Structures are given as C-alpha cells and as structure tokens.
Amino acid sequence: MTLDVALVMKLGGFTLDVAFAAPAGITVLYGRSGAGKSSIINAVAGLAKPDGGRITVEGEVLFDSRAGVNLPAHKRRMGCIFQDARLFPHLTVAQNLRYGRWFSKRGPEEARVVEMLGIGPLLERRPGALSGGERQRVAIGRALMAGPRMLLADEPLAALDEARKAEILPYFERLGAEMGVPVLYVSHAPAEVARLATTVVALAEGKVVRQGPAADVLGDPQVTPLGPRAAGSVLEARVLAHHKDGLSELEAGGLRLHLPVVSHPVGAVLRVHIEAADVMLASEAPRGISALNVWPARVTEVRMGTGPGAIARLEAGGQVLLARVTRRSAEAMALGPGRDVFAVLKAVSVAPESVA
Structure with missing residues (x-):
C-alpha cells in the first residue's frame, strides 16, 4: 500500500x-x-x-x-x-x-x-x-x-x-x-x-x-539544517556477546562496536543510531584514551555550516559515519575527500533509546 x-x-x-x-x-x-x-x-x-x-x-x-x-x-x-x-x-x-x-x-x-x-x-x-x-x-x-x-x-x-x-x-x-x-x-x-x-x-x-x-x-549532511543533532549514522549491527562488565559487543559490517548492555540476545540484528556530535576525529591512531570504539576511516565529504561547525562524512569498515567538528578543527586537520583519519566514539555516548 x-x-x-x-x-x-x-x-x-x-x-x-x-x-x-x-x-x-x-x-x-x-x-x-x-x-x-x-x-x-x-x-x-x-x-x-x-x-x-x-x-x-x-x-x-x-x-x-x-x-x-x-x-x-x-x-x-x-x-x-x-x-x-x-x-x-x-x-x-x-x-x-x-x-x-x-x-x-x-x-x-x-x-x-x-x-x-x-x-x-x-x-x-x-x-x-x-x-x-x-x-x-x-x-x-x-x-x-x-x-x-x-x-x-x-x-x-x-x-x-x-x-x-x-x-x-x-x-x-x-x-x-x-x-x-x-x-x-x-x-x-x-x-x-x-x-x-x-x-x-x-x-x-x-x-x-x-x-x-x-x-x-x-547519513546525509544536508539534513543538518533540521537541528544541531539531526545528522547521524544508522548502522545495522548484530549482537556478538554480552560481557560481565555491563557492555555488549556488536558487529556492523567491518566495525566492532561496544555499547552499554543491550536487551537483545546474542545473534539478534538491530539498528544503532550514532549522532554526528558524538563522533570525534583524530589524525593519528589515539593511544591511552578511555574511548572503546576507535575505527580507521576515510573522509568522503566535508560540509561547512553557516556557523562554527562542519560535518564530515566518513567511510569506515564499509559503513557510513558522520562526525560533527568545528570549522577550526576541519581546517587544522585538512579534512577533505580522501583524508585518512580515526573516528572515536565513547561507548556511553549511545543512549539506550538509540538502539532497537
């Protein structure tokens, strides 16, 4: 219908x-x-x-x-x-x-x-x-x-x-x-x-x-005029394991993702929404940080906002991610199509209502 x-x-x-x-x-x-x-x-x-x-x-x-x-x-x-x-x-x-x-x-x-x-x-x-x-x-x-x-x-x-x-x-x-x-x-x-x-x-x-x-x-930077937290990524992921420390481990294509424990059983397929504002970028592989999710990525597009912000569209492990950064950071890191970076996401950044 x-x-x-x-x-x-x-x-x-x-x-x-x-x-x-x-x-x-x-x-x-x-x-x-x-x-x-x-x-x-x-x-x-x-x-x-x-x-x-x-x-x-x-x-x-x-x-x-x-x-x-x-x-x-x-x-x-x-x-x-x-x-x-x-x-x-x-x-x-x-x-x-x-x-x-x-x-x-x-x-x-x-x-x-x-x-x-x-x-x-x-x-x-x-x-x-x-x-x-x-x-x-x-x-x-x-x-x-x-x-x-x-x-x-x-x-x-x-x-x-x-x-x-x-x-x-x-x-x-x-x-x-x-x-x-x-x-x-x-x-x-x-x-x-x-x-x-x-x-x-x-x-x-x-x-x-x-x-x-x-x-x-x-996952389209064009939707950012809808609000500062409108843009984000939707990943289809499979639950691999539930760990005793209160985290669940998921696999989304080529990415491994650690989140606060989800209610779905091992083997279940679900969708995870990751807001662009929760993704940080690094020009080199970070060391000694608390974030559990660090993925090699390549920039495919950068869209500058009308204010101090910018949205970078990334490809990581076959998945599309968005990262919201400042214009200053985008310029300092020389972000542009083809630039290799590392995407960083804290496990606790993904709220329970973002997982289904």
Whole structure:
C-alpha cells in the first residue's frame, strides 16, 4: 500500500509545498517544529483542507483540488493518534477500545489487539487511573479497532518521559510486523526516527529536503539544517556477546562496536543510531584514551555550516559515519575527500533509546 501526497497550504508566514510517497512500513515526517509536519497529517486525515494538490491511497483519491474531491474524515479510514491520548475519561479502557469498532467492522479481533498491546490488566480501569504510556497504548488499540488502512501518529511520544517512550516504541515497531498496518509518523527526535523509520521524509520550512531510507537520510549532511543533532549514522549491527562488565559487543559490517548492555540476545540484528556530535576525529591512531570504539576511516565529504561547525562524512569498515567538528578543527586537520583519519566514539555516548 502506498500513500501519495502532493499538497500546497498557506500556513502563517510560509507556504507548505510538498510531494512524497509513503510506502508500506513506517514513514516518518521529520523536521523541526513549525516545518509543516502536523499540517500534512491533518490534511491526510481530512481534518484540514489544502489550498491545492492531490492525495491518494491504494489508488483511491482522498483529495484532488482540480477534480473537486475532498472525502470527509470519517470516510478516509485513517486511524489517528495524537500527543495526548484523547481517551474518553468516563469510559473504561474496554469501552474506549470498543468505541473504535463503531466506525468499522473490518478491524482486528479485540483479543488480538489487547494481547499485542499488553493491556489486558487495564480493561476495567478508566483513563485517569492510567500512566501516560498506558494511555497511549490504549489510544493505539482504539485506532486499530476501527480497521484503518493507515495509522497517522502526530508526535505520539512527545509528551512522555524517556521511560514511557521506551515502553511505547516497541509497540509501534510491532504494528507492521503483526498487524500489517502502515504508519505515517511525525517526529523531530533523531533517535526515534532511526529506530522506527523504514522511510524518512525530511522537512524544512515547508519543503521536502530529502526522502528515502532512514540510513540514507540521517547519513546525509544536508539534513543538518533540521537541528544541531539531526545528522547521524544508522548502522545495522548484530549482537556478538554480552560481557560481565555491563557492555555488549556488536558487529556492523567491518566495525566492532561496544555499547552499554543491550536487551537483545546474542545473534539478534538491530539498528544503532550514532549522532554526528558524538563522533570525534583524530589524525593519528589515539593511544591511552578511555574511548572503546576507535575505527580507521576515510573522509568522503566535508560540509561547512553557516556557523562554527562542519560535518564530515566518513567511510569506515564499509559503513557510513558522520562526525560533527568545528570549522577550526576541519581546517587544522585538512579534512577533505580522501583524508585518512580515526573516528572515536565513547561507548556511553549511545543512549539506550538509540538502539532497537
């Protein structure tokens, strides 16, 4: 299933003018606040009318300004999940779930949704007695019960603390695998994007600056205008061992990577997001340092920022890495395509939420 979006909307001081395709899986709209992400979600859901354009899903036209087509929200079969769960406070969890069923008989069995989301013990409670993470799980369940052809998630984790985010992320990962429901997901958090996205649409000032697989988009220095910590690398790694000192050893192509212990078993394949700001460069092999991850690398590109920073794109062991350095350091090290360096990463720099 593919969602095709082409729309123009005037928003305050700028015009949103985008075109992209969201294939099966999780497509993340990624960018700073005010880039137009939520406006796109609202347009796809039928909650806002674009000034022009065309939106189709599975070949069905949802909106076409030239043809005068604008399906109402309730006919689009889109499940919406927002920052606040928006559950009915006077209904129990079970009653909130069944409310979703009123809109469609095509949804999955209630027992299947309850089991996948782990909300069986919550069914008789009301939303006021739930944690933020529990409320969001129920909101996901209610949306699924309506049998949507796509879920629209507008920064569903933004209001949660890190512990609650870690609780919810695995459920979004399971939606495609277990329910087969594609997701259009809004986020401005790089680690969240790297963990969830199969496709990323990067936005800045109402325009698409890059779209494609998460590793390609986050590994492109062009995304740095999205924020100082936006750029980074996404490595697919395999767990080799868990050591007694609290570290896990992973292998990503030609790289060995030591991280604080991960929950995945030996042999599991996962994705690791490494922010460019956490990678240091050395012109010679460093000695006597505390960092455990030191890799020979070659510079393939250097992009100077408008301020004091620069982004170096590296190739190391067949993997693409980004390193954020100062312009002064880039000039002092004569960084440029073909320059051999050593990339240095402290094991503790990679946060648990950056590993999935």
